[in-house]
Amino acid sequence: MLIHVVQPGDSIYDISNRYETSVDELVQINGLDRPEDLVVGQSLVIPTNIYVVQNGDSLSSIANRFNMSYEQLALYNEISPDSILQIGQEIEIPQPERIDITSNAYVEPIGDSVSPTLEQSARARAPYLTYLSPFSYEVNRDGTLRPPLLNDFPAIAAENNTALMLTVTNIEEGEFSEEIGRLIVTDENVQDKLLDEIIQTAQEIGYQDVHFDLEFLPADTREDYNQFLRKAKERLSANNLMLSTALAPKSSAEQTGQWYEAHDYQAHGEIVDFVVLMTYEWGYSYGPPMAVSPIEPVRGVVEYALTVIPPEKILLGQNLYGYDWTLPFQEGGDPAEALSPNQAIQRARENNQDIEFDQEAQAPFFFYWDEDGNQHEVWFEDARSIQAKFDLIREHGLLGISYWKLGLAFPQNWFMLNEQFNIRKII
Numbered sequence: 001m002l003i004h005v006v007q008p009g010d011s012i013y014d015i016s017n018r019y020e021t022s023v024d025e026l027v028q029i030n031g032l033d034r035p036e037d038l039v040v041g042q043s044l045v046i047p048t049n050i051y052v053v054q055n056g057d058s059l060s061s062i063a064n065r066f067n068m069s070y071e072q073l074a075l076y077n078e079i080s081p082d083s084i085l086q087i088g089q090e091i092e093i094p095q096p097e098r099i100d101i102t103s104n105a106y107v108e109p110i111g112d113s114v115s116p117t118l119e120q121s122a123r124a125r126a127p128y129l130t131y132l133s134p135f136s137y138e139v140n141r142d143g144t145l146r147p148p149l150l151n152d153f154p155a156i157a158a159e160n161n162t163a164l165m166l167t168v169t170n171i172e173e174g175e176f177s178e179e180i181g182r183l184i185v186t187d188e189n190v191q192d193k194l195l196d197e198i199i200q201t202a203q204e205i206g207y208q209d210v211h212f213d214l215e216f217l218p219a220d221t222r223e224d225y226n227q228f229l230r231k232a233k234e235r236l237s238a239n240n241l242m243l244s245t246a247l248a249p250k251s252s253a254e255q256t257g258q259w260y261e262a263h264d265y266q267a268h269g270e271i272v273d274f275v276v277l278m279t280y281e282w283g284y285s286y287g288p289p290m291a292v293s294p295i296e297p298v299r300g301v302v303e304y305a306l307t308v309i310p311p312e313k314i315l316l317g318q319n320l321y322g323y324d325w326t327l328p329f330q331e332g333g334d335p336a337e338a339l340s341p342n343q344a345i346q347r348a349r350e351n352n353q354d355i356e357f358d359q360e361a362q363a364p365f366f367f368y369w370d371e372d373g374n375q376h377e378v379w380f381e382d383a384r385s386i387q388a389k390f391d392l393i394r395e396h397g398l399l400g401i402s403y404w405k406l407g408l409a410f411p412q413n414w415f416m417l418n419e420q421f422n423i424r425k426i427i
Contacts (some may be wrong), residue, residue, distance in 0.1 A: 001045060001046065001047060001048070001049065001095065001415075001416065001419045001420070002019065002045075002046040002048060002049060002051065002066065002093055003043050003044070003045060003046070003066075003383045003384060003387065004019070004043070004044045004046050005041060005042070005357075005384075005401065006039060006040055006041060006042045006043075006044065007040065008040055010038060010040075011036075011038070012026060012027075012032070012035040012036065013044075015044065018051075018052055018054060019048050019051070019052065019373075020047060020048065020050065020051070020052060021047055021048055023035065025047055025178065026044060026046070026047075028411075028412060029045050029412065030044050030045055030411065030412055031410075031411035031412070033324060033342070033346065034349070037349060038107060039345055039348050039349045039353075039354065040128060040354040040355065041348075041354045041355030041357065041364070041366075042345055042348075042355055042382075043364070043382045043384050043412075044383070045383050045412045045415055045416060047415075047419075049092055049093045049094075050091070050092055050093070051066075051090070051091045051092075052083045052088060052089070052090055053086060053087055053088060053089040053090075055087055056087055057066045058070075059073055059079075059081065059083060059085065059088075059091075060073055062085075062091055066093050067262050068094070072094070073091070073093075073094075073151055076092065076094050076228065077091055077092055084347065091281050095156050096394060096420060098372050098420060098421060098422055099394065099401035099421060099422065100421070100422045100423075100424055101393065101398075101401065101421045101422070101423065101424065102130045102131070102132070102274070102315065102399050102400035102401075102423075102424050103128060103129050103130050103131065103400050103402070103403070103417065103421075103423050103424075104130060104133055104165060104400075104401075104402040104403065105120070105125060105129050105131075105133065105134075105399050105402070105403040105404075105405065105406050106133045106134075106135045106167065106342060106402075106403065106405040106406070107122050107132060107133065107135065107150070107153065107405060107406045107407070108134075108135040108136075108148075108405050108406075108407075109134075109148060109149040110271070111132075112149075112336070113149065113151075114151035114152075114153075114213060115407075117407060118406065118407045119151060119153075119156075120153060121406045121408075122153060122156050122406055123152075123156050125158035125406055125414060126156050126157060126162045127160050127161070127162075127377060128383065128414050128417055128418055128423055128424075129160070129162045129423065130162065130163060130400070130423060130425060130426060131162065131163050131164070131165040131208075131209060131401050132153060132156070132157045132162050132163070132164055132165065132166065133165035133166075133167045133211060134148045134149075134150055134153050134164075134305065135148060135167050135169075135199075135405065136148055136167040136168065136169040136171060136213065137166060137168045137169070137201070137389065138170075138171045138172065139168060139169070139170055139180055139181065139183075139184055139190075139194060139325060140170055141179075141183060141190075141397060142190065142193060143183075143184075143187075143189070143190035143191065143192070143193030143194040144193060144194075144197055145194070145196065145197045145198070145201065148338055148390050150205070152157040154159065154206060155204055158205075158206070159184050161387055161425045161427050162425070162427075163207075163208040163209065163425075163427050164205065164206055164207045164208060164209075165207065165208070165209045165210075165211045165244070165387070166198065166201065166202055166205075166207035166209065166210045166211065167197065167211045167213055168194075168210065168211065168212050168213065168214075168218075169213045169214065169215070170215065170216070171227050176215040176216040177216070178216050178217070178218055178258075181214050181215075181216060181217040181218070181221070181262075181294055182217070182218055182221055182224075183223050183228075184214060184228065185214070185217065185224040185225045185228045185271035186224050187222065188246055189328075191228060191232075194258050195231075195232060195235045195236075198210055198236075199235065199236070199239050201388075202239070202241055203239070207241070208241065208242060208426065208427065209241065209242040209243070209244055209273070210232070210236055210241055210242070210243055210244070211243075211244045211246065211276075212229070212232070212243075212244075212245045212246070213245070213246040214245075214257060214262075215246075215248065215259060216218075216258055217258070217262035217263075218258070218262065219258060219261035219262055219299050220323075221262050222261060222263075222264055223264075224260045225262050225263075225264070226264055226267040226268075226271070228419045229243070229245065229267070229268065229271045229272060230271055233271055233272065236292070240249055242273045243271070243272045243273055244270050244272050244273055244274045244275060244276065245268050245275050245276070246275070246276045246278055246317075247263050247265060247268060247275050247276065247277055247278060247425060248260045248263050248278055249277060249278055249280075249281075249297070249298075249301040249317075250265060250301060250304060250305075251297070251300040251301055251304050252304055253265065253266075253303070253304075253308075263311055265292075265305055265308045266308035266309070267305070267310030268309070269305075269308050269310065269313055272313075273313070273410075274313045274314070274399055275305075275309060275313060275314060275315065276315045276317055276402040277302065277305055277314060277315065277316055277317050278317045278404075279291040279293055279297075279298045279301050279302070279317040279318070280292050280317055280318065280319040280404065281293075281318055281319070282294055282297055283379050284323070284336075285324055285335035285336045285338065286332075286335050286336075288325075288329045288364075289323070289325040289327070289329060289336070289377040289379060290361070290379060291358065291361040291362075291363035291365070291379050291385075292319045292321070292322060292323065292353050292357075292363075292379060292380075293317075293318065293319055293363075293381075293385075293389070294360070294361035294362070294363060295360075295361060295362040295363075295385075295388045295389070295392070296360065296361075297377060298316075298389065298392065299392060300377045302316065302392060302398070304368055305394060307381060311396050311397045311398050311399070312397070312398075312399050314396075314398045314399050315398070315399050315401060315402040316389060316393055316398055316399050316400070316402065317401075317402050317403075317404060318386070318401055318402065318403050318404070318407070318408050319381065319403075319404055320340070320341075320381070320403050320404065320405060320408045320413065321338050321339065321340055321380070321381070321405075321408050322338075322339055322340075322341060322344050322378060322379050322380025322381060323337065323338055323339070323378070323379060323380075324336055324337040324339055324344075324347065324368075324376055324377075324378045325376060325377045325378070326374050326375075326376055327342060327374070327377055329374040334408045339378075339380070339408075340380075340408035340409045340410055341380050341382060341408075341409070341410045341412070342383050342409040342410065342411075343409070343413040344364075344378055344380035347368070347378060348366050348368070348378070351368035351369070351370075353366045353367065353368045354366065355382075357361075357384065362384065362385050362388040363379055363380075363381070363385045364379070364380055364382045364384070364385065365377065365378060365379045365380070366378055381410065381413075382412065383412045383413075383416060385414060386413050387416065389401070390416065390417075390420055390421075400424075401417075403421060
């Protein structure tokens with residue numbers, strides 16, 4: 001598998017010939033809605049590791065394109081580093097060894113029904129998942145649960161040997177609730193009722209993991225949350241259920257703020273079976289324009305987590321979306337529009353804009369002007385940004401990856417995931 005960045009003058013036919021693959025395969029892997037009209041700067045995943053030398057190519061230029069040294073490339077192909085390449089010569093690009101990982105994806109029905117698009121997304125992606133996590137079971141103030149819409153999700157999971165993850169949140173009326181969170185982690189009557197309901201629901205529907213995503217907890221409930229998790233672990237283990245948690249993206253134990261202080265990385269690492277690091281939303285709907293998951297802040301969270309949590313217990317969180325901000329950004333103004341990677345490329349094409357790539361953030365972006373004269377800034381994900389996260393998982397031997405969330409078109413990700421990793425199936 002290779003990643004090709006579209007250059008001025010490239011056509012889908014030239015690219016397919018260059019890499020000796022078919023147009024149909026390129027269209028399918030990359031989800032191209034208008035393959036005859038590519039966007040300069042757009043990344044394409046190519047299903048081969050053979051590069052055919054073109055006019056003007058050198059070992060150095062090819063090596064730079066695929067992020068390696070020309071000496072490494074020469075050694076791998078058993079040729080001299082001083083070789084003069086011939087047009088049409090085939091150069092093999094080294095590929096990473098496939099490793100086993102665990103993958104999860106949340107699926108969040110919105111409204112009163114599960115949309116056909118969301119159900120189809122779950123059906124198409126379940127083969128690439130260890131866990132499918134309907135989002136979410138919301139806790140009432142008496143400890144009972146409000147379930148999400150499940151529709152055919154349990155059947156889809158069963159058909160693909162994908163385990164179900166029962167995600168529990170302190171969401172009330174669409175927002176994470178400080179009050180509900182405090183009740184969950186401090187009130188033993190609420191806890192007992194909640195754990196009874198969780199176990200009963202898990203047994204009835206077939207969940208294998210119980211996942212607590214408790215956010216906006218009061219800072220003074222840090223140890224209360226730890227104690228609740230210890231209690232939950234004992235109850236769940238007695239009923240053959242695993243326990244996992246979602247952790248806010250901290251880069252140190254002393255990080256302040258209500259999203260962070262009650263999340264004790266070390267305690268969670270000791271108590272639960274695995275954690276999901278929510279390594280996204282640096283760029284968010286009400287914040288200033290920037291990459292949603294820039295690689296260096298993501299790396300910082302991972303490196304802190306590894307000081308207190310074993311790598312085999314860490315799932316790296318990954319967004320499957322980007323945002324379109326209207327400029328100039330105004331604090332408290334209208335939120336940015338969420339959009340899929342494929343929608344972002346369509347928007348760049350519709351507005352005749354080339355896609356740029358921020359090397360520091362390892363993320364694509366572009367600007368455009370709308371018909372009302374407003375300037376926009378768009379940041380999203382592409383094959384290159386996802387590859388940077390895959391490399392981080394491989395570098396640190398992490399358990400795997402967790403996606404927020406299904407229903408957004410990004411076919412490149414799933415092809416790359418399947419090409420580079422063996423997805424664990426636990427059922």
